[in-house]
Amino acid sequence: MAKNITPKEKDFSQWYLDVIRAAELADYAPVRGCMVVRPTGYSIWEMIQKHYDEGFKELGHVNAYFPLLIPRSFLDKEAQHVEGFAPECAVVTYAGAEELEEPLVIRPTSETVIGHMYSKWVQSWRDLPILINQWCNVMRWEKRPRLFLRTSEFLWQEGHTAHATREEAFEETMAILKLYKDVMIEKLALPVLFGEKSEGERFPGADNTYTCEAMMSDKRAAQAGTSHFLGQNFAKAFDIKFQNQKGEMEYAWTTSWGVSTRLIGALIMTHGDNDGLVLPPEVAPVRVVILPISTSEERLNTELVPKAEEIAASLNKALGGRYAVVDKRFDMRPGDRFFRHLQRGVPLRLELGEKEFAAQTLRMVRRDTGEREDVAWDAIATRAPQTLEAIQKNLHDTALAFRKANTFEAKSFDELKNILDTTGGFVRAFFAGGKAEEKEIKEATQATVRCLPMEDEDLRGTCFYTGKPNGRMAVFGKAY
RNA sequence: CGGGGCGUAGCGCAGCCUGGUUAGCGCGCCUGGUUCGGGACCAGGAGGUCGGAAGUUCAAAUCUUCUCGCCCCGACCA
Numbered sequence: 287m288a289k290n291i292t293p294k295e296k297d298f299s300q301w302y303l304d305v306i307r308a309a310e311l312a313d314y315a316p317v318r319g320c321m322v323v324r325p326t327g328y329s330i331w332e333m334i335q336k337h338y339d340e341g342f343k344e345l346g347h348v349n350a351y352f353p354l355l356i357p358r359s360f361l362d363k364e365a366q367h368v369e370g371f372a373p374e375c376a377v378v379t380y381a382g383a384e385e386l387e388e389p390l391v392i393r394p395t396s397e398t399v400i401g402h403m404y405s406k407w408v409q410s411w412r413d414l415p416i417l418i419n420q421w422c423n424v425m426r427w428e429k430r431p432r433l434f435l436r437t438s439e440f441l442w443q444e445g446h447t448a449h450a451t452r453e454e455a456f457e458e459t460m461a462i463l464k465l466y467k468d469v470m471i472e473k474l475a476l477p478v479l480f481g482e483k484s485e486g487e488r489f490p491g492a493d494n495t496y497t498c499e500a501m502m503s504d505k506r507a508a509q510a511g512t513s514h515f516l517g518q519n520f521a522k523a524f525d526i527k528f529q530n531q532k533g534e535m536e537y538a539w540t541t542s543w544g545v546s547t548r549l550i551g552a553l554i555m556t557h558g559d560n561d562g563l564v565l566p567p568e569v570a571p572v573r574v575v576i577l578p579i580s581t582s583e584e585r586l587n588t589e590l591v592p593k594a595e596e597i598a599a600s601l602n603k604a605l606g607g608r609y610a611v612v613d614k615r616f617d618m619r620p621g622d623r624f625f626r627h628l629q630r631g632v633p634l635r636l637e638l639g640e641k642e643f644a645a646q647t648l649r650m651v652r653r654d655t656g657e658r659e660d661v662a663w664d665a666i667a668t669r670a671p672q673t674l675e676a677i678q679k680n681l682h683d684t685a686l687a688f689r690k691a692n693t694f695e696a697k698s699f700d701e702l703k704n705i706l707d708t709t710g711g712f713v714r715a716f717f718a719g720g721k722a723e724e725k726e727i728k729e730a731t732q733a734t735v736r737c738l739p740m741e742d743e744d745l746r747g748t749c750f751y752t753g754k755p756n757g758r759m760a761v762f763g764k765a766y
Numbered sequence: 767c768g769g770g771g772c773g774u775a776g777c778g779c780a781g782c783c784u785g786g787u788u789a790g791c792g793c794g795c796c797u798g799g800u801u802c803g804g805g806a807c808c809a810g811g812a813g814g815u816c817g818g819a820a821g822u823u824c825a826a827a828u829c830u831u832c833u834c835g836c837c838c839c840g841a842c843c844a
Contacts, residue, residue: 299838307777318836374843395844428843429767436843509844546844581802621804628804639803649803732840765843 291629293560298504303433305554308629309563312433319431319438323547326630329571330550331441335421337473337568338443338545341465347417347445352399354422355390360398364523367397370490374426376438392425397491397516397542400446401524408528408538411450415458419445434551435508435766442546448526448538452517455539459515462543463496466511474549475566475678476500476556477686478510479712479761481743484735486724489542493517499736499761501689502555505710507736507763510552513543551766556685557654563631564653566681567674573609574601574670575632576648579620579639586616594638597648597666604667605674628653633677634670636661654680693761698750699727702762706731710764716747716757723751733762 291308294301306312311327314320323331339349355378361368371394378390393399404416425439445462449455463480470476483495492514500510520526521537530536557564567573576598578590594612601610613623627635637649647660650670654677661669692711696702702713717735719727728734742759749757 314836370843424844426843429841430838430843440844442844512844544844548844579803619802619806621802621806624803625805637803641803 291560291562302555305558305562306433309631319428321433321437330569331547333569333571334549337469341469342419345461347419349420350418351420352396354393356393356399358389358391360402361391364491364520367491376425376427394424394426396444397520401520401526404448405524405526408448408526411528411530414448414450414528414538416448419443435548440546442544444544447541452539455541456515459496459513459541462513466545467498470498470510473568474553475682476510476552477682477689479737479739481737481739483737484724486721487735489514491519497737500552500556501712505692507765508552510549511545514541516540516542557681562629565631565633567633567678570633572611572632573674574634574636575611575613575627576636576638577613577623579637589643590638600667601670604671633674652677696750703731706733713762715750715760717751717760718749718754718757719751733764736761736763
């Protein structure tokens with residue numbers, strides 16, 4: 287384990303890797319670009335899964351599973367889709383000693399297989415909508431991997447729905463976008479911007495893509511989740527047709543959407559500090575750690591540990607889950623135990639030493655601010671949950687204030703480039719350009735349109751780049 | 767795929783230019799002791815085919831050639 291973490295101001299990339307290693311979240315796998323998610327990292331993923339699964343079920347979705355291997359010909363059916371994904375697909379060409387007649391692609395995403403199955407399942411308007419989600423792994427042979435943010439294999443959730451009408455499919459796209467951003471804001475404490483993607487940033491094969499964009503603490507953007515309105519493109523490519531109530535044949539309208547383990551990377555890069563990980567309580571597998579401290583083994587066994595266990599039990603009852611644990615690593619010195627939990631991002635630490643035992647209190651220390659407070663035993667079951675809420679709110683508010691402080695407006699290209707080259711961050715500007723202009727701007731500044739924010743949907747102004755009237759408000763930034 | 771860099775203990779590195787004892791340092795790890803309320807100290811110890819192959823040489827971590835792998839910056843991307 288790394289003893290010291292490189293200061294994030296000095297070398298952000300190194301800091302990020304240090305935090306992951308110190309908190310024992312993940313490692314690179316023996317296969318290039320692939321990731322081993324360690325138990326501590328996976329348990330955070332399980333917390334995220336839990337929040338989203340609850341949301342999906344509320345919206346009427348069900349979980350299912352589709353195969354890992356997709357016949358190459360399936361990908362070819364949608365022109366833009368194959369163009370977008372073929373270059374990064376890993377392909378199976380042999381099975382045993384036999385060369386396969388048709389190569390099998392390891393799924394980079396599952397629109398194609400699922401579209402194929404939907405075409406068999408849908409005949410009547412009564413078969414719609416189909417609202418299915420799957421939790422799985424996908425593979426995209428990325429050139430430059432980065433733990434959690436861009437690994438060749440990653441874990442995600444992908445939802446695929448089919449509807450009878452355009453309106454219903456569009457509503458679905460927006461309902462998912464709302465769920466995505468609500469969980470990000472309320473549970474992950476990531477104050478994301480959300481809105482439409484520009485033409486050049488759309489999902490290959492989609493009519494439109496909607497996104498949640500977070501700002502990391504090095505002021506770069508991370509795309510945290512996307513919801514795609516696929517129109518009838520995939521329905522036509524895979525022949526998903528149904529007979530409507532008038533007896534006419536119609537193509538279905540489909541959507542797809544996903545969030546991945548990248549969210550863990552975004553959590554680390556948004557909330558982490560020079561001591562390591564800082565987790566928002568809502569996604570922290572361990573929210574409270576209780577440390578009995580004494581040099582006397584007898585006192586530990588007869589007084590401190592039993593009391594700590596008792597308090598943990600009452601906290602777990604108050605928190606509605608097994609979120610409080612007692613640290614019994616007595617082979618480690620107290621200082622080492624403190625730092626172990628700092629590095630792992632446990633939101634709240636409760637110290638129970640001989641002094642506290644005599645006073646019938648606990649020393650409560652917040653991970654986010656370092657604030658200390660002595661809390662009486664009989665008050666802890668209310669005080670700890672209150673403090674966890676305060677931490678949750680503080681992490682969100684701090685990140686939001688940071689994003690606001692690093693968001694600027696530009697009226698001209700020179701202004702935009704200057705901001706990106708010097709201070710960095712997000713730049714808001716009216717934009718009326720298309721794919722070609724986006725590309726030019728990216729070549730000159732490395733920045734892309736992160737999104738057209740929904741909150742500025744009705745704003746219009748002169749395009750900073752083309753000078754055309756009626757530009758939409760766009761947010762530019764360098765992204766991971 | 768283009769540009770740069772690096773492969774020496776679990777991690778981080780020095781040594782290489784100018785070949786020569788038993789290949790070294792910090793952290794971590796193991797044992798014993800003193801410690802223990804904010805990353806302890808002392809003593810002892812384990813751990814290496816110096817990325818691989820071939821060559822030059824009395825002698826290669828060090829020089830030469832080939833090769834494999836990784837990292838960073840681009841392009842691409844959840």
